[in-house]
Amino acid sequence: MGVTKKILVTGANKGIGLAVCEALLESYSETFVFLGCRNTDLGNRAIKTILEKNPECENRIALIEIDVTDDTSVQVAADRIRKYNASSGPNLFGIVNNAGIARSDSGPDEVLEVNTMGPKRVIDHFFEILQPDDGRVVNVTSASGPNYLSRCDRMTREILTSESVSWNQIREICSDYVRKYNNAPARVKTQLIDDVYGFSKACTNALTMVQARLYPNLKINACTPGFIETDMTRPMAARHGRTPAEMGMKSANEGTYSSIFLLTEKSVGSGFYFGSDCLRSPMDRYRSPGDPEYKGQ
Numbered sequence: 001m002g003v004t005k006k007i008l009v010t011g012a013n014k015g016i017g018l019a020v021c022e023a024l025l026e027s028y029s030e031t032f033v034f035l036g037c038r039n040t041d042l043g044n045r046a047i048k049t050i051l052e053k054n055p056e057c058e059n060r061i062a063l064i065e066i067d068v069t070d071d072t073s074v075q076v077a078a079d080r081i082r083k084y085n086a087s088s089g090p091n092l093f094g095i096v097n098n099a100g101i102a103r104s105d106s107g108p109d110e111v112l113e114v115n116t117m118g119p120k121r122v123i124d125h126f127f128e129i130l131q132p133d134d135g136r137v138v139n140v141t142s143a144s145g146p147n148y149l150s151r152c153d154r155m156t157r158e159i160l161t162s163e164s165v166s167w168n169q170i171r172e173i174c175s176d177y178v179r180k181y182n183n184a185p186a187r188v189k190t191q192l193i194d195d196v197y198g199f200s201k202a203c204t205n206a207l208t209m210v211q212a213r214l215y216p217n218l219k220i221n222a223c224t225p226g227f228i229e230t231d232m233t234r235p236m237a238a239r240h241g242r243t244p245a246e247m248g249m250k251s252a253n254e255g256t257y258s259s260i261f262l263l264t265e266k267s268v269g270s271g272f273y274f275g276s277d278c279l280r281s282p283m284d285r286y287r288s289p290g291d292p293e294y295k296g297q
């Protein structure tokens with residue numbers, strides 16, 4: 001079968017992003033993968049690893065340099081893919097906004113820049129080259145988002161779960177968070193740094209609703225990959241003196257299921273948040289994998 005589905009995965013030089021690229025190439029013969037990375041040496045190494053296992057995929061993968069915090073980098077990446085599309089068939093079918101960081105000692109700004117502004121920046125620059133009908137966007141968020149909303153103040157929760165939430169409201173709430181951090185005493189600063197990951201993912205779930213309204217012909221959803229052993233989570237196991245398996249972490253391949261589901265499932269809606277079991281979850285409280293699917297708005 002010829003290539004009909006080109007898919008960009010950001011932050012794909014390692015971890016879950018790399019596993020998503022690999023799973024798409026191995027199991028979906030109609031796909032072409034743009035492996036996004038901000039460091040091309042690491043990206044090329046990742047491609048080499050994939051091709052050592054799957055040499056037959058050589059013509060179905062290309063490296064795209066993309067730093068999701070940098071407007072120019074995202075624009076250049078979109079231009080490269082636009083040129084690629086012009087010379088070889090259909091537009092981009094899908095984007096997996098996977099790039100993410102867990103924390104930054106420089107303050108909450110960097111985490112928000114990567115985890116929330118990043119997916120916004122990518123869609124702003126890429127929507128014109130996405131397939132106009134049934135193009136897919138997957139925002140990889142986290143159960144930390146609903147966990148954060150389940151214990152934050154009521155106003156934040158109401159804004160970030162409102163179907164009519166706007167990008168301006170999300171941006172404003174992010175600016176408030178940073179302002180609060182800048183003016184806080186040391187003890188509160190530490191708490192805000194600890195919480196910013198969940199806050200950023202709650203904001204990206206809300207962004208998913210905004211994007212779904214803005215681009216009604218696309219299918220734009222968010223998901224958690226589950227608790228997955230990667231460079232992001234290994235330090236957590238080390239801090240607890242336990243192995244990743246003892247902590248309940250799953251393999252990177254298992255972390256691909258929800259993203260792949262949202263790229264491939266025909267009947268999926270738009271503007272929703274999914275658990276790692278590929279069932280819908282609420283955005284303001286945790287639903288365990290295996291618990292009944294969330295049916296609300």
Ligand SMILES: NC(=O)c1ccc[n+]([C@@H]2O[C@H](COP(=O)([O-])OP(=O)(O)OC[C@H]3O[C@@H](n4cnc5c(N)ncnc54)[C@H](OP(=O)(O)O)[C@@H]3O)[C@@H](O)[C@H]2O)c1
Nearest residue numbers: 011012013015016067068098099100142227228230231232
């Ligand atoms: N692992 C889990 O249990 C878990 C749970 C819930 C959600 N998630 C989410 O899953 C996604 C992947 O996480 P992971 O566990 O695979 O982490 P990871 O192994 O640390 O990979 C993160 C990837 O994001 C890239 N990245 C970071 N900042 C970037 C930027 N500014 N521009 C472009 N790429 C950037 C990293 O590139 P470099 O190598 O250059 O740093 C790396 O490729 C993240 O969004 C994370 O929040 C993970």
